Amino acid sequence: MTTAERTGTLTGQMIIAGEYVTGTGRAIQAVNPATDKLLTPAYGHGDAADVERATAAAWQAFGPYRNTTSADRAHFLDTIADNVDAARDELVERATAETGLPAARITGEVGRTSGQLRLFASVLREGSWHGARIDPALPDRTPLPRPDIRQRRIPLGPVAVFGASNFPLAFSVAGGDTASALAAGCPVVVKAHDAHPGTSELVGKAITAAIVASGMPAGTFSLLYGAGSELGVALVTDPNIKAVGFTGSRSGGTALVRAAAARPEPIPVYAEMSSINPVYPLAGALRADAAGLGRAFVGSLTMGSGQFCTNPGLVIAVDGPDLDTFIESASQAVSGSTPTPMLTPNIARSYTGGVDEFEKAATVVARGERPEGPNACRAALFATDADTFLASTELQQEIFGASSLIVKCRDQQQVREVTAKLEGQLTATVHAADTDHDDAAELVGDLELKAGRILFNGWPTGVEVGHAMVHGGPYPSTSDSRTTSVGSLAIERFLRPVAYQDVPDALRPAAIADGNPEHIWRRIDGELTRD
Structure with a gap:
């Protein structure tokens, strides 16, 4: 052993x-x-x-x-x-x-x-x-x-x-x-x-x-x-x-x-x-490389059997030939994807049940290869039109695993209408060429109200640990969007402010004592200083 x-x-x-x-x-x-x-x-x-x-x-x-x-x-x-x-x-x-x-x-x-x-x-x-x-x-x-x-x-x-x-x-x-x-x-x-x-x-x-x-x-x-x-x-x-x-x-x-x-x-x-992390391939980006975007999207979707809180579970785009190319490329990538084990038998069962429910409400575009071992995640890609999506609450539900839904919109205005109906998200991803900047500017304003992290020309899976990162968002992605x-x-999250009024310096905590014994940045009379 x-x-x-x-x-x-x-x-x-x-x-x-x-x-x-x-x-x-x-x-x-x-x-x-x-x-x-x-x-x-x-x-x-x-x-x-x-x-x-x-x-x-x-x-x-x-x-x-x-x-x-x-x-x-x-x-x-x-x-x-x-x-x-x-x-x-x-x-x-x-x-x-x-x-x-x-x-x-x-x-x-x-x-x-x-x-x-x-x-x-x-x-x-x-x-x-x-x-x-x-x-x-x-x-x-x-x-x-x-x-x-x-x-x-x-x-x-x-x-x-x-x-x-x-x-x-x-x-x-x-x-x-x-x-x-x-x-x-x-x-x-x-x-x-x-x-x-x-x-x-x-x-x-x-x-x-x-x-x-x-x-x-x-x-x-x-x-x-x-x-x-x-x-x-x-x-x-x-x-x-x-x-x-x-x-x-x-x-x-x-x-x-x-x-x-x-x-x-x-x-x-x-x-x-809960988060389904919408992806927005805009017209110029699709025109430049729809097939490449489709393949890269599936790479993000199937990573780790899709068991990431930032997994791209939704694609929202204007319908047309370039989106068709994206879907065809993504379909081929999903069809050739090898199932990998999910984290637990319960998660695998829940994933299968969620996919079965989606099959009743949306069109199946592609499924991954059939699994041979237990608890494997067979990738799933679905599509629907925006009107159907807007009328459905089920299609906004997260399926924890490598499953995603493509929503086809009539125009960019309907893209924004779909966005307005979304629940809160951890991430929102925009793929945009230079020619898309006007549409992207409007979309970013909408997405600020929906997501904790907005990213361009990348994929949401993978969260950098640093000083500027936000991994949070409006409900139900998190219970407190301020953190x-x-x-x-x-x-x-685990601190609260306390004010000390006319406390003698001998009794003041070091962080706010005279002479700045901690040698830290402090805001004194409104001015940030280390003196």
Whole structure:
């Protein structure tokens, strides 16, 4: 047996404030979706007592952890990143077995995960995350003097993070939600995804080892296993939890939003949920290379069996010969696409059911090759006219997998009418030649109201982790369109501003103290300065 198919260094246990705990609930095992074989060890689900223990430890850790220096937390994040990188071989082997994803994809995801952690370490060292503002006192101002008012941002408190199915590393135990929350000064309690429990434990160990090495409070991190409808809701409604990060289905995300809103003390839920990511090939772009665009579109569509939140699930364009060429090229590419395993048997079944429903409402343009192994994604391409699309709610539903719908419009005005009817999206993609700029300018204005990221002459799959990225958008793509779950701005989800009026300098936090002991950029009397 390979390392990924034996217990090896895996315990099958949860990690609660540094201690390994065996769950007493229903035992689950990961399934290799490429073979349908169960992987050991089994993991027992936790219960309400485990949630209470983890959240109590997180709350106890919150005070000392939030008062650590930016430099200490940055070192902590760097140590987690180092530990994740050091476990790369073991992570790749286990994660490929649990997800059916190729080793190259998982290797890249290990790098993205450690890179995100190091990005937030750099954010901490740079210091602008404090949001420091100072309005010095004006005692001689008339008719009333102005008091000394200073502002900084502080962490919200312990955060519950839900691991995603489609990114076992980058959106999971040490993913962007965890990295940004820890950077903000918030302890984290993670509910691992049942699809990759072994991968989750390996990463949980990397974080726990970093806590010990960095001298952080044990309750800074816990890892739980359990059903979202039970343990997940218990976690979100626990009074010690002050915010939630979630990546998953619309039904799961909205259930958590409702649970959090119904608390005696409602808390924010930052849920990334559903998006079909429209693509707009404009007339000039189609005229220049319709066939090439069709092939490239399918390359993006079928990448990773289409299991990306930014998968291009909708194409909107003016009907005509050039669009016909695009469709023919895309059809050939889909027909020749080889089915690859989906992440779990449940996801594969859901995909097949969604495609079956679409076949009743739209024209089937092409299907991929018939699968030979279990849980494979057979790509699907559909087409319809704009009038039919506008009259249908079913055709706007996301099918999680390599399926997309082409909407044929009479003219550019109808393209805008279709756009106006779309739900909120993570991305919108425009393919435009120089001759398309007038139409593109109007379209960009429309898309700003619909999507968190607008991109030109590329494909939405692949989200760069940096300072300017927005991975969010209006509902239902996310539950809060004002935020992002990717990039350095994500730290702001877990912070809130506090103003300090006439506080003696000896009692002021360093970020807003006289003399700027943190050596950070601050806005003093409206002017951004480092003095």
